[in-house]
Amino acid sequence: MSKLPVKSLILTFALNFCAMPLYAELPTKIHLPDLGDSSGRLISPIQEQALGAAFFRSLQVHLNLNEDLEVTHYIQSMGQRLVAKSDSPAAPFHFFVVLDKRINAFAGPGGYIGMNSGLFLLTEAESELASVMAHEVAHVTQRHLYRAFEAASRLSIPMAAATIAAILIGTQDPEMAQAALIAVQAANAQYQINFTRDNEQEADRVGMQTLAGAEYNPRSMPSFFERLQQSSRFYGQGIPEYLRTHPVTVSRISDTRGRSEKYNYRQYPDSMGYLLIRAKLRVLNADKSDMVLNYFKAKQTLGTPQQRAIARYGTALAHLKLTQFKAAENLLNGLVKNFPNQSHYLNALAQTELEAKKYPTAKALYRQGLKRFPTNQAIKINYVKGLLKMGEAKKAKKILQTLRESFHQRPLYFELLAQIYADLNQMAESHRYVAEYYYQVGETQTAILQARLARKSKPMNRYLKAILNQRLHFFEQELRLKQKK
Numbered sequence: 001m002s003k004l005p006v007k008s009l010i011l012t013f014a015l016n017f018c019a020m021p022l023y024a025e026l027p028t029k030i031h032l033p034d035l036g037d038s039s040g041r042l043i044s045p046i047q048e049q050a051l052g053a054a055f056f057r058s059l060q061v062h063l064n065l066n067e068d069l070e071v072t073h074y075i076q077s078m079g080q081r082l083v084a085k086s087d088s089p090a091a092p093f094h095f096f097v098v099l100d101k102r103i104n105a106f107a108g109p110g111g112y113i114g115m116n117s118g119l120f121l122l123t124e125a126e127s128e129l130a131s132v133m134a135h136e137v138a139h140v141t142q143r144h145l146y147r148a149f150e151a152a153s154r155l156s157i158p159m160a161a162a163t164i165a166a167i168l169i170g171t172q173d174p175e176m177a178q179a180a181l182i183a184v185q186a187a188n189a190q191y192q193i194n195f196t197r198d199n200e201q202e203a204d205r206v207g208m209q210t211l212a213g214a215e216y217n218p219r220s221m222p223s224f225f226e227r228l229q230q231s232s233r234f235y236g237q238g239i240p241e242y243l244r245t246h247p248v249t250v251s252r253i254s255d256t257r258g259r260s261e262k263y264n265y266r267q268y269p270d271s272m273g274y275l276l277i278r279a280k281l282r283v284l285n286a287d288k289s290d291m292v293l294n295y296f297k298a299k300q301t302l303g304t305p306q307q308r309a310i311a312r313y314g315t316a317l318a319h320l321k322l323t324q325f326k327a328a329e330n331l332l333n334g335l336v337k338n339f340p341n342q343s344h345y346l347n348a349l350a351q352t353e354l355e356a357k358k359y360p361t362a363k364a365l366y367r368q369g370l371k372r373f374p375t376n377q378a379i380k381i382n383y384v385k386g387l388l389k390m391g392e393a394k395k396a397k398k399i400l401q402t403l404r405e406s407f408h409q410r411p412l413y414f415e416l417l418a419q420i421y422a423d424l425n426q427m428a429e430s431h432r433y434v435a436e437y438y439y440q441v442g443e444t445q446t447a448i449l450q451a452r453l454a455r456k457s458k459p460m461n462r463y464l465k466a467i468l469n470q471r472l473h474f475f476e477q478e479l480r481l482k483q484k485k
Contacts, residue, residue: 055112061441061442065096065097066098070276071277082214082216087210094110104116105133107145113137121282126274127268158481162442204221204259220268225252225256292314316352317348325352343373367383377403397424400417421433430454432468435450444478445479448479
């Protein structure tokens with residue numbers, strides 16, 4: 001509930017109602033593959049995806065998952081580029097960023113792969129970031145995860161997902177993990193997700209093939225591993241969890257370096273997207289905005305024109321975080337003028353004007369953005385948020401309906417829908433989406449409460465009543481399964 005602003009107590013996000021029949025028909029028990037099973041015969045694709053979706057919902061209760069669409073778009077684009085060159089190019093994968101300074105990355109069931117912003121910022125080249133993601137993709141395609149999840153085979157899907165989430169939360173914060181395990185009534189389960197040496201070597205080998213196939217630098221894998229190993233000397237007992245679950249040994253570094261040398265050497269320049277998102281995450285990750293402001297200011301006159309532009313962008317974002325709107329506006333106006341084809345600059349300028357409450361200017365910039373970048377989802381979402389601040393709910397709804405269908409299952413989509421219906425005084429619909437939001441972020445008990453409130457709200461029709469009854473029954477059934485030992 002703390003994730004929502006006060007007004008959003010009548011707001012939402014969650015699973016699309018179009019997905020209801022799929023979830024309603026799922027079996028309540030799953031049987032995960034035996035050790036070494038690579039065929040997937042003992043778990044159906046539908047069961048695997050249901051486990052993954054439930055796992056992701058459980059993670060959201062405890063971890064600070066990124067909701068910035070520009071960050072999301074970048075990490076998913078990189079992930080899908082790698083998957084396309086993997087052993088399972090048609091398999092569904094979901095990539096996301098956890099806003100946490102600690103160095104970690106992990107793969108969950110159903111192809112859900114998370115990366116901490118701390119690890120992202122540790123990389124010095126785009127191919128280094130891709131090497132970590134390719135390694136995690138390989139753990140999924142080679143089905144290494146099911147060895148670690150074998151102990152969950154006797155649990156229902158909601159219970160298994162919550163338990164697996166608690167295990168992976170433990171790679172972020174052991175105390176948080178203990179609380180999560182208690183919450184799913186599995187406090188005595190002493191599981192770990194530690195891949196074997198053979199798993200790691202196979203993930204390195206397969207991951208490097210994927211990395212090279214996707215046109216990233218294969219040599220980045222051993223160089224990043226080597227830097228991780230060197231940096232670990234300064235951690236003492238606080239060694240990053242990524243190095244506990246994925247131990248970087250001299251033999252691993254040597255093996256990956258030997259394999260990488262078989263590929264022809266060439267330059268692999270970083271994409272503008274990588275540089276922009278790394279700058280944005282540096283600002284989002286900063287505890288002290290004045291420190292990150294000074295960091296970027298010092299770089300504004302250094303390096304190539306591209307690097308100087310990125311430094312100005314980071315400086316502007318730091319000014320915006322400090323609510324120094326005029327300083328941010330001046331920098332971003334220059335960037336928009338000099339780089340008219342870069343959507344990030346225009347989006348940031350429009351956001352600055354919106355937060356400065358210069359609504360007509362912000363509105364004009366968002367319109368300009370939609371005209372110049374008609375498929376840009378981040379600009380559309382920010383425009384919707386702006387329209388809601390301006391009291392234009394009907395127009396916001398119209399823009400929201402133009403988003404890609406894949407976005408319709410994201411929490412933010414339902415949050416905005418709920419606010420739109422609240423502003424239109426359609427409280428039954430608003431509470432309906434509040435319920436869906438809480439279900440999506442793992443708060444099933446609160447989802448039930450909101451669904452019950454929706455049934456008592458007006459206006460109400462037969463169709464909406466039927467939907468609410470069905471979803472309430474589903475939420476209650478899932479809560480019983482989650483609580484079942």
